[in-house]
Amino acid sequence: MGAPRGSGAVPRFWQGQTPKTTLDPALAGDLCAMFSEIEGVGGPGEDPSRGYTRSAWTAQDLALRDWFARRAGSLGLRVGTDSAGNQWAWWDSPHGPRTAVTCGSHLDSVPSGGAFDGPLGVISSLAAVASLQRRGLTPSCPLAIVNFSDEEGARFGIACVGSRVLTGVLDAERALGLVDAEGREAREILREAGQDLSAYGADPELLASIATHIELHVEQGRALADKGAPVGVATHIWPHGRWRIDIGGEANHAGTTPMGDRDDALVAAAALILRVREIALARGARLTVGRLGIEPGATNVIPSRVRLWVDARAGDSATLDAALADLAEWSPLNESLTPATSFDEDVRERLCAASTRVLGAATAEGTAAGHDSGILQDAGVPCGMIFVRNATGFSHTPREYATLADCTAGAAVLVETLEERTRAR
Numbered sequence: 001m002g003a004p005r006g007s008g009a010v011p012r013f014w015q016g017q018t019p020k021t022t023l024d025p026a027l028a029g030d031l032c033a034m035f036s037e038i039e040g041v042g043g044p045g046e047d048p049s050r051g052y053t054r055s056a057w058t059a060q061d062l063a064l065r066d067w068f069a070r071r072a073g074s075l076g077l078r079v080g081t082d083s084a085g086n087q088w089a090w091w092d093s094p095h096g097p098r099t100a101v102t103c104g105s106h107l108d109s110v111p112s113g114g115a116f117d118g119p120l121g122v123i124s125s126l127a128a129v130a131s132l133q134r135r136g137l138t139p140s141c142p143l144a145i146v147n148f149s150d151e152e153g154a155r156f157g158i159a160c161v162g163s164r165v166l167t168g169v170l171d172a173e174r175a176l177g178l179v180d181a182e183g184r185e186a187r188e189i190l191r192e193a194g195q196d197l198s199a200y201g202a203d204p205e206l207l208a209s210i211a212t213h214i215e216l217h218v219e220q221g222r223a224l225a226d227k228g229a230p231v232g233v234a235t236h237i238w239p240h241g242r243w244r245i246d247i248g249g250e251a252n253h254a255g256t257t258p259m260g261d262r263d264d265a266l267v268a269a270a271a272l273i274l275r276v277r278e279i280a281l282a283r284g285a286r287l288t289v290g291r292l293g294i295e296p297g298a299t300n301v302i303p304s305r306v307r308l309w310v311d312a313r314a315g316d317s318a319t320l321d322a323a324l325a326d327l328a329e330w331s332p333l334n335e336s337l338t339p340a341t342s343f344d345e346d347v348r349e350r351l352c353a354a355s356t357r358v359l360g361a362a363t364a365e366g367t368a369a370g371h372d373s374g375i376l377q378d379a380g381v382p383c384g385m386i387f388v389r390n391a392t393g394f395s396h397t398p399r400e401y402a403t404l405a406d407c408t409a410g411a412a413v414l415v416e417t418l419e420e421r422t423r424a425r
């Protein structure tokens with residue numbers, strides 16, 4: 001699979017960029033080598049517009065898991081799988097509760113996704129450990145790299161399954177009962193992939209051993225590009241949720257009912273959708289209507305009922321509440337709500353300090369997308385995130401992009417943070 005280590009290979013999306021022109025050529029060389037090694041797995045082949053398809057527990061995902069185990073093994077790390085199907089590679093050291101420093105992300109993707117969402121965090125973590133080893137560091141505490149399973153939720157419809165099961169917020173039986181588009185149960189698929197399901201579920205002891213968890217991720221918007229910053233530190237994940245609105249009307253004949261006599265639920269819904277957009281713009285929130293159910297749903301019948309869903313997100317809960325209050329007259333029914341997740345303040349300060357030492361500046365920002373580290377933070381594990389500038393601002397599409405120089409800058413901040421956290425005290 002791909003070129004061997006140290007071959008000087010550069011993945012296709014970085015052709016023309018050289019490690020030498022980055023902050024840390026050796027670190028950049030490792031990023032290039034590893035991205036080259038996995039480029040062909042679920043990759044676009046000759047057609048970059050196809051992107052990467054690496055759904056959880058498919059042959060592509062299993063190939064990436066094998067690659068992770070081999071790569072981590074070559075660094076001398078002890079590789080294993082936790083009770084929720086996530087892979088961990090440990091650089092062991094004597095430890096007790098809340099002593100381990102961990103980092104990582106995920107290797108799975110959405111269908112036709114970009115090259116960076118997920119793999120950048122795992123590859124940067126492997127490259128960071130190699131960099132620490134080159135410096136001759138022996139960590140004073142356990143250090144581990146994690147590859148979270150099924151982060152994208154592309155196959156079974158629930159995101160962050162690996163971290164949700166690990167923390168217990170997703171019931172193990174429910175997770176195993178999830179069904180993919182072909183009607184196959186997760187239980188059967190995981191068993192086929194060689195997972196031991198006898199103890200499938202949460203592992204509070206593993207979580208309690210972690211003092212700090214850091215996830216490096218490509219940014220999923222264009223805030224860093226707009227600020228001219230190569231790297232950002234996450235402050236919090238936006239509060240977000242889904243609301244359902246039912247709009248009533250009256251069914252009648254499309255031909256015999258004069259326009260003035262109609263009670264058309266879909267016309268009312270159309271006005272509401274435009275109003276939702278106005279509210280979002282006025283409040284500085286992000287509101288989206290992406291799904292409608294129309295009854296009776298016949299071409300020649302005036303719609304009698306429309307059910308629509310509003311996905312609502314905002315930078316803070318006050319803004320979200322204000323936007324929802326503007327919708328109150330339509331009596332939105334809440335279906336799910338995830339409050340804001342604030343990342344650990346101490347971890348955030350350490351990441352900002354590391355960013356300042358390495359890059360001369362630190363840029364902090366919130367994120368509107370969910371991540372495994374948000375699930376862990378909500379479960380009481382002190383977490384932080386490093387974002388790498390996304391040059392296009394596109395995410396979950398083949399257009400997602402980060403330069404080699406920016407990725408190296410992000411990985412260098414990770415190295416600096418790990419070095420500071422694991423140095424003998």
Ligand SMILES: [Zn+2]
Nearest residue numbers: 117118151217
């Ligand atoms: Zn991701």
